[in-house]
Structure formats: C-alpha cells, structure tokens
Ligand SMILES: NC(=O)c1ccc[n+]([C@@H]2O[C@H](COP(=O)([O-])OP(=O)(O)OC[C@H]3O[C@@H](n4cnc5c(N)ncnc54)[C@H](O)[C@@H]3O)[C@@H](O)[C@H]2O)c1
C-alpha cells in the first residue's frame with residue numbers, strides 16, 4: 001500500500017475568521033440551502049468524500065490516536081457515511097410541512113390550515129472533541145446540512161492530522177463558502193465565538209462547555225452541549241450473568257482505549273460479588289488481549305501527554321488497590337486497562353471523569369446504598385448501566401437519571417447511529433443522531449392561514465368586546481372538567497354513559513371494536529340457533 005503523507009497542522013489565520021463566518025452567513029442568505037435537492041447533493045458529496053478520503057482519514061486517526069483501522073472504519077468513517085445514507089433516505093419525509101389537526105388544533109379552528117414548517121436555523125458553528133475526531137465532528141454536520149444550514153466546523157487541535165484531512169475534504173468536496181473548516185485552539189475558538197451564529201453545537205468537556213454557553217448567552221445564541229459525565233454501572237446480587245457483565249464493561253473501557261464520553265467511570269457492585277467479578281474481568285482481559293493489551297494492534301493510545309498524565313495522576317492519587325492492569329508507559333502514551341478497588345466516594349477514581357481505560361470498583365451492601373452513592377457522585381451523568389434483576393434494573397432507571405442508559409451491557413444505547421443521543425443537566429443540553437440531528441438544526445415554525453370568508457365566524461376577537469359572543473364561543477368550545485378541586489376524577493353521568501355504551505372501555509375506537517365483537521357473536525349465535 002502506498003504510504004500516505006498527512007498534511008502538516010496549520011491553524012487558520014485569526015484575521016480570516018470573520019470573513020469565513022460572514023461568507024457562510026451570505027451563502028445562507030442566497031436561500032439555495034432551502035432547496036431539498038441541493039441539500040441532498042451536499043450529503044451525497046459528503047458520502048463520496050468520506051469514501052474517497054478513507055485512506056487519509058484512517059491514516060490520520062492512526063497518527064493522532066493510534067486508532068485501529070477496525071475502529072476507524074466502524075465508528076468513524078463508515079459511521080458518518082451511514083448517517084448520510086439515513087438522512088438521504090428520510091429527508092423528503094423530515095422536511096415536509098406537518099399538517100396540524102386534532103388534538104393540537106380544535107375542530108373550530110380547522111379551517112385555518114395550521115401547519116409546521118421545518119425551517120433551517122441559518123448559519124451554525126460545530127465544535128468537535130478529540131476522541132472521535134471524524135464521527136463526533138461530522139455527524140452534527142450531517143444534521144445541519146439536512147436541515148438546510150450553512151456550517152463552519154472547528155475540529156479539535158489535539159487531533160491535528162484528522163483536523164487537516166477533514167478541512168481539505170470538506171472544502172474540496174462540499175459547496176465552497178457554505179461549509180468551511182477553521183483550525184486552531186483557544187484563540188481561534190474565541191474568534192469564532194465572537195461571531196453571531198444561529199446555533200452552536202459543542203461536543204467536549206463541561207468546563208469548556210460552560211465557557212461556550214456563557215459566551216453564546218451574550219447574543220442569545222442557542223447551544224447544543226454534548227458533555228461528559230461520571231457514569232456509574234450497577235451490579236446487583238441478582239446479576240443474571242456476572243462473566244458477561246465483566247466482559248461487556250471491559251469492552252466499554254477498551255474501545256478507543258476508554259476515551260468514550262459514555263463509558264463507565266465506576267462500578268457499584270454487591271460486596272459478595274467483588275472477588276468473582278475481578279476474576280471474570282481478568283478472564284475477559286486475557287480473552288481480548290492474549291499477549292497483553294500493549295502488544296495488541298486493536299487498542300488506541302491516549303491522545304497526548306497531558307491526558308496521559310491526567311489519567312496517571314488519578315491512579316497515583318487513589319487510595320484504592322489496583323486489582324487489574326496498572327502498567328503505564330509515557331513514551332508510548334500507553335495506559336493498560338486498569339481496575340481499582342476503592343471504598344471512598346472522595347477517591348480520585350470516583351471524583352474525576354477518567355475518559356481513559358481506567359475505572360473503579362466500589363463495593364456496596366445494598367442497591368439503596370448504590371443509588372445513594374451514584375446520586376452523590378454525579379446526579380446527572382451522561383449514561384448509566386445496570387446489571388440486575390428486571391425489577392432492580394427498572395428501579396435503577398427510575399431512581400437515577402442520566403442522558404441515556406443500557407441494561408445488561410456497556411454503552412449499547414449509544415452504539416446505534418440513528419437513535420437520539422444526548423445528556424441531561426450538566427452532562428449536556430439537547431440531542432442528536434437520526435431524526436434528532438435534523439431537528440437540532442431546524443426551527444419548527446407554526447403557520448396559520450385565516451380565510452377571508454371566515455371573518456364573520458371569528459369576529460369575537462374585535463373591539464368593542466361582546467360577552468354574549470364570547471359566552472357562545474365558550475359554550476361551543478370549552479370542555480368541562482371531569483375532576484374536582486382535590487384533583488379527584490368525578491364519575492358523572494358522561495362517565496357512566498361511556499362505561500355502559502362503551503362496554504366497559506373508555507376510548508371510542510375500543511368501544512366500536514367491542515360492539516363489533518358483540519354484534520358478531522350475536523349474529524353467529526342467532527344463525528346457529530336458526531340452523
Ligand atoms: N457527550 C458527548 O458526546 C461527548 C463526546 C466526546 C467527548 N465528550 C467530553 O469531552 C471531553 C473530552 O474532550 P476534549 O478534551 O476534546 O474536550 P475540550 O472541551 O477540551 O475541547 C473541545 C473543543 O473545545 C475547544 N476548546 C478547548 N478549550 C477551549 C477554551 N478555553 N475556549 C474555547 N474553546 C476551547 C477545543 O479546541 C475543542 O475543539 C470529556 O469530558 C468527554 O466526556 C463528550
């Protein structure tokens with residue numbers, strides 16, 4: 001295979017940033033993005049750009065993160081291609097005006113032709129993180145293109161090779177000026193944030209997310225924030241398969257070397273299972289890495305020295321006991337998948353987001369205790385995982401919130417590119433993926449159309465006000481409550497009529513079906529008797 005020369009990293013000139021932003025705004029004002037076919041052409045071009053730039057992207061991912069070709073295709077390049085295909089398949093449907101009828105519009109207003117138009121928000125800024133420098137940067141862009149926005153894209157400077165390949169690919173293959181890439185770090189991002197956007201889509205840390213949200217608030221710019229979290233996993237006494245739980249949780253911390261926003265930070269496990277769980281983790285490790293993780297081509301490296309030292313410090317500061325792994329190699333930016341047994345919520349392994357291949361095991365006596373600890377560590381994490389009985393899993397999901405959750409696995413809820421994904425509270429605002437990506441960049445604009453012939457019917461609104469007209473309207477449109485002042489449902493005449501004539505049910509459709517059955521049964525019965 002011919003070797004690939006990756007472009008050298010170059011930050012975009014600061015003074016060119018206002019022009020890049022105003023060009024993108026100007027392109028939006030031409031209205032060309034409102035044309036659905038134009039959007040489809042851009043999505044098709046992006047699809048083929050990803051295919052054609054695959055070798056460069058794979059090489060860049062290897063250079064920046066030592067990401068394996070397998071993960072580079074599965075979770076980065078092909079992932080975004082799948083997103084393009086999904087949008088192309090559904091765009092006609094997503095963009096169609098949605099006619100509003102019952103129950104949103106009462107019958108009395110049906111002549112106003114209420115509908116919701118899906119309008120592009122305008123010109124948007126997408127800021128990406130380092131861990132999936134292709135997927136997490138370009139999937140929001142797919143949503144923005146589909147919605148009809150023009151976009152300026154800011155890749156992470158921590159993955160410089162990817163940033164440069166993405167810049168070349170986007171600016172060569174998509175509509176010039178409508179889609180641009182600005183490379184750089186804090187000064188360039190600040191310069192971008194000094195511009196006016198119709199939305200900012202940010203993926204990264206809560207710390208930088210706060211800076212972005214504050215700055216955006218100055219101009220009332222809406223933001224989507226996709227942030228991190230200290231994600232718990234719960235393993236109860238009734239865990240259906242402890243060996244499988246160990247294997248699946250280890251997957252969550254070895255995929256991309258644990259640099260996954262949704263991977264578990266710690267495992268709250270019933271005390272009686274701790275030793276067996278550790279044994280199962282070791283078996284799973286051996287199975288995945290027969291020659292040790294360091295010798296495997298499958299596992300990525302930590303992105304840079306700063307993050308390597310951050311994760312190492314978490315391990316060094318911990319008062320817990322390393323029960324698996326523990327090897328680190330600064331020259332190679334290698335940290336072995338490592339598990340630390342801790343007994344203090346204030347331990348560094350519990351207090352910080354690991355965003356790497358290390359996690360804590362925290363033994364508990366009861367599920368009550370586990371839920372207390374998890375709510376104490378982080379009340380609104382990005383994800384949670386639960387391995388218990390059906391009732392226990394339901395309880396965990398009910399009693400603790402999170403952006404998303406998976407029962408009996410690590411981050412499967414985030415492993416399918418078409419289902420909505422996002423945080424809650426301080427782990428994120430807003431969601432994307434699948435239709436949610438289109439929605440994230442769309443203004444849902446309600447439109448009404450009042451026919452001239454209806455003027456007499458709707459004149460009640462005009463001065464001089466006339467109470468008799470208002471009372472007449474209310475008599476026609478107002479529904480009287482079926483509940484009293486204590487919030488209790490009152491079983492009035494209407495209720496009993498519906499119960500008797502609805503044959504015990506409450507919906508008209510159900511009643512109709514039940515009557516059909518009764519009439520049918522009667523028909524069969526009388527016919528048989530007749531014979
Ligand atoms: N929810 C998600 O989908 C998701 C996905 C990936 C990562 N994350 C989170 O992101 C974090 C790791 O990613 P990261 O290190 O790339 O995040 P980061 O916040 O350091 O960087 C994200 C982006 O912000 C820019 N940036 C950095 N400092 C800035 C500043 N002071 N002012 C303005 N812009 C600045 C960077 O150039 C980069 O493009 C983790 O907390 C992880 O959980 C969340």
Ligand SMILES: CC1=C(/C=C/C(C)=C/C=C/C(C)=C/C=C/C=C(C)/C=C/C=C(C)/C=C/C=C(\C)C=O)C(C)(C)CCC1
Nearest residue numbers: 074075079131132135136255259260261262414415416421
């Ligand atoms: C059931 C049958 C089949 C189908 C099998 C299928 C569909 C298998 C699917 C396996 C999957 C989806 C495995 C999981 C992969 C995990 C991935 C892709 C991880 C992704 C990571 C991501 C997106 C990370 C994101 C990070 C974020 C957001 C933050 O940092 C057949 C068809 C095989 C046969 C019949 C039966």
